[in-house]
Amino acid sequence: MRRLCISLALLLLQAAAVFGQQKVAPKREFQLKEASPQFWKLISRDAKLEVVASGFGFTEGPVWDPGGFLYVSDEELNKIFRVYLDGRKEALISLGDPDGNTYDQQHRLVDCASVLRAIIRISSDGKYTILADRFEEKKFNSPNDVVLGPDGALYFTDPTLDLPKGETQELAYQGVYRLDAGGKVTLLTKELSQPNGLAFSPGGKEFYVDDSKQRNIRVYDFRSDGTIANGRIFGEEPGGKGDGVPDGIKVDRDGNLYVTGPQGIWIWDAEGHHLGTIVMPEQPANLAWGDADLGTLYITATTSVYKLRTTAHGFVPYLSAAH
Numbered sequence: 001m002r003r004l005c006i007s008l009a010l011l012l013l014q015a016a017a018v019f020g021q022q023k024v025a026p027k028r029e030f031q032l033k034e035a036s037p038q039f040w041k042l043i044s045r046d047a048k049l050e051v052v053a054s055g056f057g058f059t060e061g062p063v064w065d066p067g068g069f070l071y072v073s074d075e076e077l078n079k080i081f082r083v084y085l086d087g088r089k090e091a092l093i094s095l096g097d098p099d100g101n102t103y104d105q106q107h108r109l110v111d112c113a114s115v116l117r118a119i120i121r122i123s124s125d126g127k128y129t130i131l132a133d134r135f136e137e138k139k140f141n142s143p144n145d146v147v148l149g150p151d152g153a154l155y156f157t158d159p160t161l162d163l164p165k166g167e168t169q170e171l172a173y174q175g176v177y178r179l180d181a182g183g184k185v186t187l188l189t190k191e192l193s194q195p196n197g198l199a200f201s202p203g204g205k206e207f208y209v210d211d212s213k214q215r216n217i218r219v220y221d222f223r224s225d226g227t228i229a230n231g232r233i234f235g236e237e238p239g240g241k242g243d244g245v246p247d248g249i250k251v252d253r254d255g256n257l258y259v260t261g262p263q264g265i266w267i268w269d270a271e272g273h274h275l276g277t278i279v280m281p282e283q284p285a286n287l288a289w290g291d292a293d294l295g296t297l298y299i300t301a302t303t304s305v306y307k308l309r310t311t312a313h314g315f316v317p318y319l320s321a322a323h
């Protein structure tokens with residue numbers, strides 16, 4: 001009887017293991033899916049996706065450093081890493097749920113710190129300074145992504161996607177903000193449901209923000225005084241449950257957009273035409289241009305960081321003066 005019980009227990013364990021494996025979503029196969037012939041002017045048909053580093057919890061916020069490495073946030077391990085091209089990782093700082101990052105005009109790292117509900121600046125030795133954590137005396141929700149604007153100010157989104165558990169939303173909306181060098185915070189718009197990724201066009205006349213809940217991308221006219229106007233829908237990224245939603249955005253020098261979305265990275269021309277999709281093995285959350293010629297996309301996708309050479313070259317606000 002005991003032997004029978006042991007055998008039954010082993011069978012149950014094996015069945016549970018199989019069931020558990022079935023619940024884990026299999027990785028997708030890397031593909032380049034054309035929606036327009038223009039897609040192949042940006043990416044070679046024989047482009048190869050490579051793994052830079054893996055073994056993360058959930059990767060976000062890649063920032064290319066001309067020294068030849070990336071800063072990468074890990075929202076589950078609660079750290080920001082330096083990730084080198086040979087796969088090495090060095091922890092810069094331990095921080096609750098770090099998210100999107102950028103360099104400012106002085107080449108200082110700026111992070112959206114979800115648990116702190118703040119925009120922070122991080123020194124090279126891992127110390128941080130809070131730049132802003134509230135608007136009109138109310139705490140931000142959970143700053144998500146940040147970009148350097150053409151005027152030198154920082155622009156960021158503040159959805160409730162990572163509002164810390166047990167904490168209360170103090171603002172009655174999910175806003176998009178401007179933060180100037182003097183620390184002044186200005187609300188630009190509160191019309192989005194869950195604003196997420198954001199980017200400027202190379203000429204600085206268009207400002208893009210995507211909405212993870214509405215699954216669309218909006219574009220605004222950017223004015224010289226740091227305000228925005230004439231918001232309209234630029235594109236839609238529909239998908240099924242678990243396929244991914246619009247998140248990080250980057251732009252190339254010709255004004256094409258690279259937006260994470262269902263299945264991978266959707267590429268759009270400046271007029272709002274979907275050119276094609278880079279289907280990724282793991283769902284990406286964000287991306288950055290890198291290498292000396294800014295001709296490689298570095299992609300943070302769930303547990304890994306990938307790279308993909310392109311024939312396009314990136315527009316990187318904090319490096320634009322050098323290119």
